Amino acid sequence: MGEPKVPVDLILSKLVEDADKARARAHKASDVLLGPLDSEIAATPYEVVCQEDRVKLKHYKPVTDVKLKTPLLVVYALINRETMLDLQPGRSVVETLLAHGIDLYMIDWGYPTRKDRFLTIDDHVNGYMDTMIDFIRQKHHLKKINLMGICMGGTFCVIYAALNPAKIKNLVTTVTPTNFDTDKGLLHVWMKAVDPDRLTDTYGNMSGDVMNFGFLLLNPARLMIDKYVGFFENMDNKKFVENFVRMEKWIFDSPDLPGETFRQFIKDFYQKNLLIQSKLEVGDRRVDLKNLSMPLINFYGKYDHLVPPQACELLTGRVGSKDTTDVCLETGHIGIYVSSRCQKEFAPRIAAWLAERDAPDQKPRKKKSTAPKKTKVKTAGRSKSSKRLRKDTQRSG
């Protein structure tokens, strides 16, 4: 008789070993879960300096001398909350930007209620954002400020900067969808089959919980099963549990989306793809991307399943600015802001880029040729050597 093909004895002994480990883990986990846990998020001190309706303008207290003359306003998406940028000490975009001497402001969109259902994209961009930007300009006696947008907030920033180029000095877009005509991201495919009129007319606002359920469905195997299996395997690790709970707090903190904004975002962006074609109209004004004449840096994640690279990378080729940079990080949608590796390469990179362009009334500059990888892109038979010369691909996710 030869060796058995299936090592049953080894498998069984491993199972017994695993069961012992699980018992020991559960014993320790009860101490961790029942003990004090530090799972506070958004702990960096700030002051609310301006408020209109439910929308607040946060001003973060500097932790060092302000090195940049131009303050930076960060605009988060209307989906989930801006607390993601300040998840925990040591893993905080806010903390890093402050440490680099940036005078930092951030919009907190608050929690829309039923009475906000009629608010349109125009109300958010030309209303709330304009109020906040004017407030900062007046406070600092500046004509222009720096603007940075996250995801849908980035799309709002692109619209605002195209409609008000005289108020924006430098534009930073991060995981910002501008081209919606792609079948690479499931959201882009699914949204074409959704009837936004029916949903908005029925529900008023789009429920944050329903949207979150939709996001979980993008990858249920990982987001609804594997993630929690991972938690059970590490629940005896206090640091792991604290970080896990922080992320859970952020993910499921989902404000509703004002109905009319949802309706327009699905129809004009996902279904008609008007923005990238410079055909979008907001507040009876056409959003012409050629008006984006300010320096632009455009970050996106190579493995982003919500806003894939194809949804982001066309922007720099469509704007009027001669100073544009695309940065593709090897990470996902959230990893750009919270992964340990990106802490060193995302926010510090923004701070350095802004510092280079902080001189008053600076003329448009050409891209540096020190990039590790250069790509020339030809569009419409015309060589745009100044465009997308620098397409960095960094391993950081």
Next chain:
Amino acid sequence: MNEKHAKNETGPDFLSAWMKMAGDVWGNMFRTWSDATATIKPSAASPGGASSHAQASLDAAMKTWQVLSSTMARPEIMDSMFKGSGTMPEILMQLAQSTLAGFMEFQQKWFERAGRIGKSTEAYTFEDLDENAFRAWNEIYQKEFRQFFNIPQLGLTRFYQEKVNQTLDKFNLFQTAIGEFLRLLYLPVTKSFSVVQEKLGELSEAGELPEDSQEYYQMWIKILEGHYMTLFQSTEYIETMGKTLDAMSEFSAAKNDLLEDMLNMLPIPKQKDMDDLYKDIYLLKKRIKALEKKLNH
């Protein structure tokens, strides 16, 4: 036959005699009453007033009674009336039969429709039942039952009954849609298990079964993820998702409509009232902000 004929002949005569007698009795009574009241002089308080009006009304009523009774007492009228009353049971019987037949036909249609459930599912084999159960049920519902919720409602409460029916209809459609959607969502789980089983069989044959249970889990979760990715990009999933969202919205809208009718009875504002108010406030605020900006610039 003769007996019946005889009854028909004596009937009108007897009734005619009774009618004449009754007319005479009440006519004499009336005349006595009229003579008695004629001796009473009208009082000063009611000169030619209440009593004379009453007398005139009584005179008119008596005359009508006399005319009617004498007309009815004529034998040919009574004969005609008796003939009519003879046909009454026949009419009633016909009416009852017709109603019963209508009811039976209605019930029969229900049974026929119920019977078709079996016929519809016959087309599917037992193996396919899981896959097609929701589609089959949807088909049956749409073809056989849905019409009942669209029967026109009548009367004072027709408007409310119609809303109840519509809500029930939308609920049934939503249940079917969500059932189909959940079935699709569960499909990768069952498929991934069978793929894992096949893979384990192959590994077992090759003597390469992993010792670590973690590896089995990793194998399954990777296969599951792959199946979900394939499913989510399929036309079937996208269409089902769209239909489910539509069905959910339509049911919610119908349910809200019904609830608003109920809330009408309570002294509280409805969501529609609040929405109107919100819109007014929104438009007013927008105008004020625009004016403020104009003033500041």
